[in-house]
Amino acid sequence: MSLNLPRAAGAAVALVRGFVTVSLNSPRAAGAAVVLVPVSFGLVSVFLGQDSNWDLFNYHLYNPYAYLHGKLDLDLAPAGLQSYFNPALDIGYYYLMTHLWPPAVGFLLGGLHGLHFVLLYAISRSVLAQLPQQDRIRVPLLLALAGSLTANFLSGVGNTMGDNTTSLFQLGALLMLVSQVRRLQAWSPRLGMLLAGAGVASGLGVGLKLTNATYSLAMCLALMCVAGSMMGRVRCAFLFGCGALVGVGITGGYWFAEMWSRFGNPLYPQFGNLFPNPLAQPIGVMDTRWLPKGALEFVAWPFLISLDSGRSGELHVRQIIWAVWYALFLGWLALRYWPGPQRPPEAPLKSEARLILVYVAFGFVIWAAVFGIYRYVVPVETLLPLAIWILLGRIFAYEQARLYARRVLLICTAVVLLLGWKTWGHVGWADPPFRIETPHMLHPDRTTVILAEQGMAWLAIGFPPQVAFASAPALSNFPESPRYTERVRQIMRERGGEAHLMMAVKRHNWRLDSLARINRRLLNWGVLSSRGGCAALGWLLDNTRLHARLQPPSPDTGSEAHCELGTIPSDRWDTVAENRKALQDIEDMGQRIAKYDLILEPESCKTYAAHFGDTYRPYRLCRVRIAGER
Numbered sequence: 001m002s003l004n005l006p007r008a009a010g011a012a013v014a015l016v017r018g019f020v021t022v023s024l025n026s027p028r029a030a031g032a033a034v035v036l037v038p039v040s041f042g043l044v045s046v047f048l049g050q051d052s053n054w055d056l057f058n059y060h061l062y063n064p065y066a067y068l069h070g071k072l073d074l075d076l077a078p079a080g081l082q083s084y085f086n087p088a089l090d091i092g093y094y095y096l097m098t099h100l101w102p103p104a105v106g107f108l109l110g111g112l113h114g115l116h117f118v119l120l121y122a123i124s125r126s127v128l129a130q131l132p133q134q135d136r137i138r139v140p141l142l143l144a145l146a147g148s149l150t151a152n153f154l155s156g157v158g159n160t161m162g163d164n165t166t167s168l169f170q171l172g173a174l175l176m177l178v179s180q181v182r183r184l185q186a187w188s189p190r191l192g193m194l195l196a197g198a199g200v201a202s203g204l205g206v207g208l209k210l211t212n213a214t215y216s217l218a219m220c221l222a223l224m225c226v227a228g229s230m231m232g233r234v235r236c237a238f239l240f241g242c243g244a245l246v247g248v249g250i251t252g253g254y255w256f257a258e259m260w261s262r263f264g265n266p267l268y269p270q271f272g273n274l275f276p277n278p279l280a281q282p283i284g285v286m287d288t289r290w291l292p293k294g295a296l297e298f299v300a301w302p303f304l305i306s307l308d309s310g311r312s313g314e315l316h317v318r319q320i321i322w323a324v325w326y327a328l329f330l331g332w333l334a335l336r337y338w339p340g341p342q343r344p345p346e347a348p349l350k351s352e353a354r355l356i357l358v359y360v361a362f363g364f365v366i367w368a369a370v371f372g373i374y375r376y377v378v379p380v381e382t383l384l385p386l387a388i389w390i391l392l393g394r395i396f397a398y399e400q401a402r403l404y405a406r407r408v409l410l411i412c413t414a415v416v417l418l419l420g421w422k423t424w425g426h427v428g429w430a431d432p433p434f435r436i437e438t439p440h441m442l443h444p445d446r447t448t449v450i451l452a453e454q455g456m457a458w459l460a461i462g463f464p465p466q467v468a469f470a471s472a473p474a475l476s477n478f479p480e481s482p483r484y485t486e487r488v489r490q491i492m493r494e495r496g497g498e499a500h501l502m503m504a505v506k507r508h509n510w511r512l513d514s515l516a517r518i519n520r521r522l523l524n525w526g527v528l529s530s531r532g533g534c535a536a537l538g539w540l541l542d543n544t545r546l547h548a549r550l551q552p553p554s555p556d557t558g559s560e561a562h563c564e565l566g567t568i569p570s571d572r573w574d575t576v577a578e579n580r581k582a583l584q585d586i587e588d589m590g591q592r593i594a595k596y597d598l599i600l601e602p603e604s605c606k607t608y609a610a611h612f613g614d615t616y617r618p619y620r621l622c623r624v625r626i627a628g629e630r
Contacts, residue, residue: 024137024138024141025133025134025135025136025138026137027137029137030121030137030141034117034121037114037118037145037148038111038115038118039111039114041111041113041114041117041148041158042106042107042110042114043107043110045106045107045111045113045158046103046106046107046110046158046429048423049106049427049428050102050106050426050427050428050429050433050614051106051109051158051159051160052427052612052613052615053159053160053161054425054455055082055160055161055424056160057456057457058079058080058455058457058458059080059083059457060090060161061094061434061458061461062078062079062083062457062458063082063085063090064087064090064093064094064095065094065460066083066460067087067091068091068094069465071465072258073262074468074469075460075469075470076468076469076470076471076487076488077269077470077471077478077480078457078469079454079457079471079476080454080471080477080478081269081270081477081478081479082477083471083478084263084268086207086208086252087255088208088255089165089166089208090162093105096108097434098433098434102430102431102432102433103429106158106429109158109159109160112168113153113156113158113164114148115168116147116153116164116167116382117144117145117148119168119172119175120143120147120148120171120382120383121140121141122175123171123174123175123178123356123383123386124140124143124144124386125137125140126175126179126352127178127352127353127356127390128140128389129352130350135402139389139402143389146385146412147381147382147383147384147385147386149413149416149417150381150382150384150385150416151309151317151416151421152319152374152375152377152381152382153378153382154416154421155315155375155422155423155424156424157423159423159424161375162209163209163211163375163376164378165208166205166208166209166212167205167215167378167379168205169201169202169208169212170202170212170215170216170219171379172201173201173202174198174356174359174383176194176197176201177194177195177198177219177223177240177355178352178355178356180194181226181352181355182351182352184223184228184232184236184351185228185229187232187235195223195236195240195243196239196240196242196243196246198219198240198243199216199219199239199240199242199244199245199246199247200244200246200247200250201247202215202240202243203216203243203244203247203249203250204247204250204251205251206247206251207247207248207249207251207252207255210252210267211371211373211376214363214370214371215359215363215379215380216241216244217362218359218362218363218366218380219240219244220240220241220244221358222355222359222362223240224237225355226351226354263275265277265280268280269479270284271284272284279480279481279483279484279487280478280480281479281481287373290311290312290371290372290374291371291372292368292372298368298369301368301372302326302364303323305322305374306319306320306321306322306323309374312372312373312374313373313375315422315424317416317421317422318415318420319412319415319416320412320415321381321384321385321412322381322384324384324388324408324412325360325387325391328388328391328395329361329387329391331391331395332391332394335395353390356383356387356390357391359383360380360383360384360387363379364377364380367380385409388409389401392404392405392408427612427613427614428613428614429613430613433613434458434461434462434611434612435609435610435611436459436462436463436610436611437462437610438463438608439500439606439608439621441498444463444464444467445495446496446498447466447468447495447497447498448467448468448470448491448495448498448499448500449463449468449469449500449501449502449621450469450470450488450499450501450598450624451469451472451475451502452472452501452589452593453475453476453503453504454471455504456502456504456619457469458612459502459610459619468495470488472488472501472596473488473593474592474595474596475592485596489596489597489598489626492625492626493626493629498623499623499624499625500623500624501589501593501598501621501622501624502620503585503589503619503620503621503622505582505607505619505620506585511571512567512616513615513616515548515565515567517614518548518565519565522564523560523561528553528562528564529560529561529562534550534562534563537563538550547567547570548566548567549565549566549567549568550563550564550565551563551566582620583602586600586605586622589622590602593624594627597626597627597628598624598626598627599627600622600623600624601622601623601624601625605620605623606621606622607619607620608620608621
């Protein structure tokens with residue numbers, strides 16, 4: 001979803017301008033900011049609409065539903081390998097969306113993500129405690145705001161993928177460390193508890209989403225670089241690491257045990273080479289599409305992902321802050337270590353600043369080496385404004401560094417806000433948020449549904465929990481073995497009832513949905529219920545090139561309506577041609593599953609309605625049977 005909207009850009013610019021012009025160097029301003037900024041992100045989340053990213057369609061709704069309804073033994077990878085990810089991160093969202101008013105849930109999720117600002121402000125205050133009095137509150141507030149307006153973070157506001165949510169644990173752990181980093185040289189039991197507590201906080205995020213392990217490791221390595229003896233550094237890193245393991249156990253241990261007891265693999269189906277299972281291939285599963293290709297790309301990676309964010313993910317955003325940070329980091333290292341004219345000796349780098357710089361550097365390097373997927377780097381990207389401030393302060397005198405920081409960070413933020421950022425997808429709000437039509441089933445406990453593709457498992461929440469779901473062989477990302485196909489047939493035989501193949505209806509006239517939404521809004525505003533409103537609407541359509549025409553109301557519009565918007569002839573579909581294409585889709589799918597001794601019955605196919613938010617996402621069910629059986 002692209003946000004190149006004047007309204008959104010204007011609101012963002014006004015927010016930044018307000019922070020710059022209002023007197024921020026007071027505790028009252030800081031107190032107001034730590035409340036108003038999270039509230040603002042909650043409102044942004046409501047404005048964006050109901051989250052509709054592909055991962056949500058695939059597993060963020062299915063996984064908590066399956067766990068809460070005891071479907072782990074019943075279903076077989078309906079969401080591919082993601083079917084077996086820890087559902088703890090998604091249970092809260094699933095429960096709230098099915099019990100509360102959906103926009104309220106969106107506000108709470110956006111407000112939760114807005115707590116990044118609070119943590120970034122507290123971290124900046126601890127790191128920059130020696131700022132001049134006139135900047136002691138203002139600068140940390142502005143750095144926290146800049147960190148909260150980075151492209152990666154904004155793309156995940158109000159989003160259920162978990163990157164913005166779990167990064168809060170990493171920033172919380174970092175705050176615990178920077179607030180006490182100067183005491184790391186003087187050992188005490190209280191210090192040991194602090195290090196272990198910070199590790200627990202970081203580990204909690206890892207247990208919820210394993211990609212956070214990158215930043216727990218980066219934190220351990222950063223602790224090895226603070227001041228003090230080598231033995232003291234090792235002790236600090238060890239205690240932090242032990243705490244992290246405890247944190248992982250708290251949020252993820254139950255799930256690892258569950259996967260081990262069922263499949264003999266705590267990370268099932270990944271790393272099947274270490275923990276073999278008859279249903280999965282003995283390989284380690286990892287998406288390597290987004291990693292740098294070779295050593296040269298690895299060295300230039302911050303520049304490459306700034307020039308083209310498509311190199312590190314499917315979502316194209318605009319940002320330059322990684323290139324700016326990297327250029328300053330290299331420049332600082334060159335000035336410090338490159339042979340050349342004698343420079344005045346630098347003041348020692350304070351422990352808090354060193355911890356930030358090393359953590360950001362290690363976090364980026366490990367991320368680029370292991371994942372390379374851009375949205376996973378939120379915990380360090382939000383710290384880049386602070387890192388840039390520290391680097392400029394090492395290169396220039398304070399007043400000059402302050403001026404450059406203001407200009408550089410304003411440009412970096414403007415690139416994101418004014419050139420537009422993107423999200424992973426949102427739709428209009430609806431209550432209830434998920435509406436799924438299902439066929440009448442006399443015996444759901446004997447019924448099997450096989451998914452023909454990924455991204456459809458969310459539909460399972462509308463079916464009786466007794467219905468078994470499985471992904472079709474070779475049609476998902478599950479690293480299946482030959483035994484997997486036989487297991488699908490075995491499920492069908494054991495249940496003994498009807499079996500259906502679920503297919504997406506890909507050819508749907510989206511303009512019909514769009515016009516239906518607009519008609520509902522115009523009716524609520526009173527435009528369609530007055531003859532004057534209809535006349536004004538007719539004049540607008542006659543003098544513009546909008547893809548709509550004025551027509552008499554349909555019966556379901558409402559008796560008070562005098563008119564409504566309808567499709568123009570060029571937007572109407574050839575029903576005969578579309579039916580022919582649908583039959584071709586069914587025939588093609590029948591040929592694909594025939595390779596696995598499954599027979600599709602085309603005459604049984606029927607389309608059912610499903611709504612996600614205010615969008616229409618129909619699906620098709622076709623009867624299937626095992627070849628040679630009735």
